[in-house]
Amino acid sequence: MTADSASTQIIRPYGDTTGDGMVQVSFTLPVPHGLRAQAAALHLAAAMGLEPASVVHAKPMGPDFTFFIVYGRVRHLIDYARIPEPPGRAYPLLTAAEINLAVRAALGRRLVVVGACIGTDAHTVGIDAILNVKGFAGEKGLEYYREIQVVNMGAQVAVEELLARARAEGADAVLVSQVVTQRNAHLDNTRRMAAAFAAAYPDAAGPGRGRPLLVAGGPRFDTVTAADLGVDKIFGRGTTPAEVASYLVHALLPAAGAGEGR
Amino acid sequence: MSKLGLDPATAARARRLAARAAEPIIEMARTHTTMSVERALLRLAGLSGADPGGMPWVNHLAEAVRAQVGIEHGVALPVWDALLTGPHGGLRELAEAAAAGRVVFRLPEGADAAAARRAAGRAAEAGLARIDARRAERDRLLREVGDPPHPWIYLIVATGDIHEDIPQAQAAAREGADVVAVIRSTGQSLLDYVPEGATREGYAGTYATQENFRLMRAALDEVSAELGRYVRLTNYASGLCMPEIATLAGLERLDMMLNDCMYGIVFRDINPRRTFIDQRFSRQIHARAGIVINTGEDNYLTTADAVEAAHTVIVSQLLNERFAHEAGLADAQLGLGHAFEIDPALPDSFRLELAHAQLVRELFPHAPLKYMPPTRHMGGNVFAGYLLDAFFNLAGMMTGQSIILIGMMTEGIHTPWLADRDLALENVRYVRAAAGRLAEDFAPRPDGFIAQRARRVLAESVELLERICDDGLLHAIADGTFGVTCRPPDGGRGLDGVAERADGYYNPAIELLDGRPSAHHDAEVPA
Numbered sequence: 001m002t003a004d005s006a007s008t009q010i011i012r013p014y015g016d017t018t019g020d021g022m023v024q025v026s027f028t029l030p031v032p033h034g035l036r037a038q039a040a041a042l043h044l045a046a047a048m049g050l051e052p053a054s055v056v057h058a059k060p061m062g063p064d065f066t067f068f069i070v071y072g073r074v075r076h077l078i079d080y081a082r083i084p085e086p087p088g089r090a091y092p093l094l095t096a097a098e099i100n101l102a103v104r105a106a107l108g109r110r111l112v113v114v115g116a117c118i119g120t121d122a123h124t125v126g127i128d129a130i131l132n133v134k135g136f137a138g139e140k141g142l143e144y145y146r147e148i149q150v151v152n153m154g155a156q157v158a159v160e161e162l163l164a165r166a167r168a169e170g171a172d173a174v175l176v177s178q179v180v181t182q183r184n185a186h187l188d189n190t191r192r193m194a195a196a197f198a199a200a201y202p203d204a205a206g207p208g209r210g211r212p213l214l215v216a217g218g219p220r221f222d223t224v225t226a227a228d229l230g231v232d233k234i235f236g237r238g239t240t241p242a243e244v245a246s247y248l249v250h251a252l253l254p255a256a257g258a259g260e261g262r
Numbered sequence: 263m264s265k266l267g268l269d270p271a272t273a274a275r276a277r278r279l280a281a282r283a284a285e286p287i288i289e290m291a292r293t294h295t296t297m298s299v300e301r302a303l304l305r306l307a308g309l310s311g312a313d314p315g316g317m318p319w320v321n322h323l324a325e326a327v328r329a330q331v332g333i334e335h336g337v338a339l340p341v342w343d344a345l346l347t348g349p350h351g352g353l354r355e356l357a358e359a360a361a362a363g364r365v366v367f368r369l370p371e372g373a374d375a376a377a378a379r380r381a382a383g384r385a386a387e388a389g390l391a392r393i394d395a396r397r398a399e400r401d402r403l404l405r406e407v408g409d410p411p412h413p414w415i416y417l418i419v420a421t422g423d424i425h426e427d428i429p430q431a432q433a434a435a436r437e438g439a440d441v442v443a444v445i446r447s448t449g450q451s452l453l454d455y456v457p458e459g460a461t462r463e464g465y466a467g468t469y470a471t472q473e474n475f476r477l478m479r480a481a482l483d484e485v486s487a488e489l490g491r492y493v494r495l496t497n498y499a500s501g502l503c504m505p506e507i508a509t510l511a512g513l514e515r516l517d518m519m520l521n522d523c524m525y526g527i528v529f530r531d532i533n534p535r536r537t538f539i540d541q542r543f544s545r546q547i548h549a550r551a552g553i554v555i556n557t558g559e560d561n562y563l564t565t566a567d568a569v570e571a572a573h574t575v576i577v578s579q580l581l582n583e584r585f586a587h588e589a590g591l592a593d594a595q596l597g598l599g600h601a602f603e604i605d606p607a608l609p610d611s612f613r614l615e616l617a618h619a620q621l622v623r624e625l626f627p628h629a630p631l632k633y634m635p636p637t638r639h640m641g642g643n644v645f646a647g648y649l650l651d652a653f654f655n656l657a658g659m660m661t662g663q664s665i666i667l668i669g670m671m672t673e674g675i676h677t678p679w680l681a682d683r684d685l686a687l688e689n690v691r692y693v694r695a696a697a698g699r700l701a702e703d704f705a706p707r708p709d710g711f712i713a714q715r716a717r718r719v720l721a722e723s724v725e726l727l728e729r730i731c732d733d734g735l736l737h738a739i740a741d742g743t744f745g746v747t748c749r750p751p752d753g754g755r756g757l758d759g760v761a762e763r764a765d766g767y768y769n770p771a772i773e774l775l776d777g778r779p780s781a782h783h784d785a786e787v788p789a
Contacts, residue, residue: 028681061684062433125449125465133565133747134529136448138637138674143531143747144565152531154452154755 009080021073023050028067033060041068049076091250096145099245103147106253107172110149113142113248114166114212115175116157119189124155126217127177130241141241148245159189159196166212167200173213173248178221187224190216194230207232208252215244264624265705266617266716272724273625279727280580283735288588290535291542295769297454297759299543300324300337302505303771305513306389307382309353310472312458319357320506321455326360330367334764338382343370346377379768386770390550393512397552400515403483403492410440410491412630413658415690416667420445420677422464424474428481433680435485435493438687441518441665443496444478446470451501451530452755456510466677470497470507475514494518496556499544500526502536502756508544512551518597519548522558523585524578527754528745529561534736536756538585545589546775555591556665557582560601560634562745568603568638572618573722574744575600579622580727581735583629590775593628597665601634602654606646610711612653617715619661620706625720633658635669647671648689655693662701666690 015022025048031037038055045053053072061067094102103111115127129136131152133143143150151169153162166174176193178186194214204210214231221234233247264270301320312318327337341356344367350356359365370378417439419430431442447464450457460477461469468474475497482493494517499507504521511519523541526532548555559575559582566574579598586596600622604611622631635654640647651669658666668686670678678686706712730738742748 026681028679059684061680062436065680067681067684124452125447128449128452132530133745140565146746 007081011078011080012076013074021075022071023074024069024071025050026067026069028061028065030065032063033058033066037066038068041066041070045070045072049074051075091246093242094246094249096140096242096245099145099249100147102249102253103145107147110147111172111248111252112149112151112169113173113175114151114153114162114169114171115177116153116162117155117178118157118159118162118176118193119178119180119185124177126179126219127152127175130175130177130217130239130244135241139240139242142245144241145245148248159193162193163196163200166197171212172208172252173215175215175217175244178216178218186218186220187229190221190229190231198230213248213251215247217244266620266624266713267708268621268624268717268720272720276576276580276625276720276724276727277584279724279731280577280584283727283730284581284584284588287538287735288542288585291539294535294539294760294762295333295336295767296505296536296539296756296761297324297328297333298503298505298540299769299772300327300333301503302509302543302547303336303338303382303386303769304341304353305506305509306393306771307353307385308389309357310458311354313361316458318455318458319354319361322361323353323357326363326365327367331369332761332764334761334767335369336763336767336769338386338768338770339370339375339378340367342382342385343368343374343378346381347374379770382768383770383773386774389509389513390771390774393509393547393551396512396515397550400492400517400552403486407486408491412664413633413666413694414440414494414630414664415687416441416443416496416632416665417683418443418445418667418678420467422447422466422468423462424460424468424477425462427468428478431478432481432485434683435482435489437684438691439493439668440491441494441496442478442482443518444468444470444474446498451498451526451532454502454756454759456503456506470510472510472514475510475516479515496520499548499555500558501530502526502532502540502759504537504540504544505547508547508551508553511553512547515551516553518554518556520558521545521548521555522561522578522599523582524739524744525558525561527739527749528747529558531749531754533754533757533760534739534749534751536754536760539760541585542589543772543775545586545591546772549590549592549595550775552595554595554597554630555586556597556632557599559599560603560632561599563601563603564638565745565747568601568605569608569614571746572614572719573726575618576621576625576719576723577726577730578744579626580723583626593626594630596626596629597632598622598626598629599632599634602636602657603634603638606636606639606650612657613711614715615653615657616660616704616706617712618719619657619663620704620712621716621719623661623663624716630664632665632667633663634667635673637673640669640671640673642675644671644675647673648685651686652689652693655690656697659693659697660700660704 012019012021013023038058041055050072053070055070057069059067115131117124117127131150132141135141142148201211207213215233216231217235219237226234301324304320309320324337327340331340415438417434419427421427427444434442445467447467447469457469457471460473479495482495486493496518497516498520526537527534559578562574602615604614636650648671654669670682670686672682736751740750
């Protein structure tokens with residue numbers, strides 16, 4: 001594989017010899033175990049670019065399914081020289097320890113987060129997944145972070161209540177979650193919230209500089225931008241607590257989080 | 263004979279301390295009630311169903327009583343008085359009328375009160391008789407169909423759709439599961455009502471409803487008969503509706519229920535007082551229904567370090583045991599939880615795991631312990647995960663655990679695929695067959711690493727219990743003793759649903775359950 005020119009670098013998977021192209025895959029087919037099922041597995045392997053391939057393990061799982069482990073030589077070639085370094089997330093994903101350290105170092109106190117489902121929305125699944133210790137997708141929620149103080153106001157919170165609580169707690173960030181989308185309630189509620197905060201902090205220079213950071217989350221914000229809603233950030237379906245916590249550090253404590261990609 | 267050289271006096275001291283720490287909490291539970299306790303009585307009396315918006319009639323009725331006369335006397339007297347003196351044909355009609363604001367409730371006195379008492383008492387007795395009948399039915403099925411030996415293999419299904427869960431649960435049973443748990447939808451524990459009907463949409467789990475319970479139990483009865491072994495069904499009582507869900511579980515013959523004394527407080531920010539009051543009633547119902555509870559100590563180790571916090575697991579188990587015994591549960595109904603969560607990168611991690619697992623086994627020799635697989639240190643390397651799960655299975659066999667939750671090598675990636683479950687079962691079957699009765703031969707060296715570690719964890723548990731006795735359990739929870747999370751006594755959800763019982767408080771279910779707490783206590787519970 002020594003390159004003929006500096007502009008190509010052809011690679012293949014490596015089993016035990018350069019260029020052998022060997023890979024292993026495992027998968028389940030929804031057919032009964034038997035020779036015909038094995039032939040189907042080899043067909044699939046060939047379609048995936050594995051040729052020659054061999055079924056090294058085929059096991060029935062109940063009457064209707066078969067599990068396969070297949071080894072084969074992949075015929076595809078990759079020119080590594082043509083693969084650019086992908087752009088990272090705008091901010092690094094930090095561990096709980098790093099987040100706690102960043103908050104301690106930059107603030108010298110706990111970072112205060114106030115969260116709520118605003119308007120008539122009673123679906124706290126989103127805000128709870130981010131805030132509750134229990135968390136989401138195997139990650140603990142923000143309550144788990146020693147240096148983050150969480151106030152979870154729960155469901156059906158009025159914008160005025162949220163604003164008052166955010167002021168009383170000295171919130172660094174306000175998280176609102178919106179699941180119900182009937183008649184665009186999620187967009188209207190979020191805009192009203194943003195407008196109320198804008199009116200309440202007229203002299204703010206930005207998030208963390210005179211007003212709290214405003215973060216909206218929910219599964220149906222994909223048609224709008226943060227600027228449309230007047231918030232600082234939107235998170236969509238599948239967001240994990242660590243992503244949110246890392247963002248809070250990035251946006252509020254720039255000295256602590258910026259510029260150190262991992 | 264202790265393999266670890268545990269001093270029986272130390273264990274006895276730990277139990278005495280746990281009882282002392284629990285006492286003020288038990289006293290509080292005996293002198294307070296909650297909206298969910300009151301609604302559970304209505305469910306026991308047969309009120310079910312919901313309005314077109316999905317709000318259950320028990321909520322409407324209890325709320326109407328609270329708004330007019332409060333719940334500190336219990337809902338029984340106002341509700342059955344309204345039934346006896348009004349035009350309503352039954353609880354359902356009464357609830358509908360109450361929801362429409364057409365019922366005036368009062369606290370009856372004299373002969374009216376006596377009549378309401380009798381009627382409510384009969385309704386509660388009838389409800390408990392239904393639970394007794396379901397328990398007798400389980401006993402009969404265990405005899406006729408067959409009861410699998412320990413360790414039971416515990417598998418989870420969680421599609422969100424009860425009609426998808428059913429074939430998956432049946433497949434899991436055919437693949438070897440002795441216990442099937444249907445994980446609840448994220449956030450159900452925070453709902454202050456129990457959803458109704460068969461549900462097809464949940465977030466990372468399926469709603470616990472009476473109809474879902476019924477459908478799944480029927481499906482497992484079918485597959486139990488086919489397999490010649492009774493397949494147990496598990497669900498979750500934790501949350502704001504613990505008493506009601508416990509009641510529904512008893513009525514639908516569920517076999518095991520997650521029911522922890524502190525899980526809701528620590529991990530769901532449910533008010534501590536609410537949790538302890540709800541918990542007592544829910545456990546009384548479980549005791550009556552012959553249900554095995556599963557406690558949630560494994561969760562502490564997902565937030566706290568499994569070595570540093572090992573003694574908090576023991577302390578919580580001792581508290582769970584005390585609360586359970588007080589509520590009438592027998593040892594055979596105590597599925598105390600613990601977990602294999604030590605960082606595998608730590609030297610001697612397996613020896614530490616063995617020390618912890620054997621300690622729990624010896625402290626609770628008659629409890630069907632529930633041993634949970636690694637989750638915290640399961641990442642994307644499924645090969646390493648498979649190895650770790652095998653070590654977990656081996657530790658379970660060596661220390662004689664009773665209920666083994668099957669670890670998935672894809673734990674850190676996605677909900678289990680069909681093949682993941684099959685490979686996990688292959689793993690446990692191999693270890694079970696290969697290790698056989700290895701527990702008989704496992705004799706840690708006296709005063710060796712394992713024995714010393716176990717004794718040290720027990721000593722630390724005693725120290726922590728002493729501190730809890732001095733400060734009070736509510737204060738210890740507020741201090742972040744468990745799961746490194748601080749929960750003040752007046753914080754969290756559900757406190758507004760708590761009321762101190764007034765003189766003359768009447769709840770026939772509690773009267774019946776309190777009156778015979780030991781009826782089943784010494785009896786052999788076919789767990």
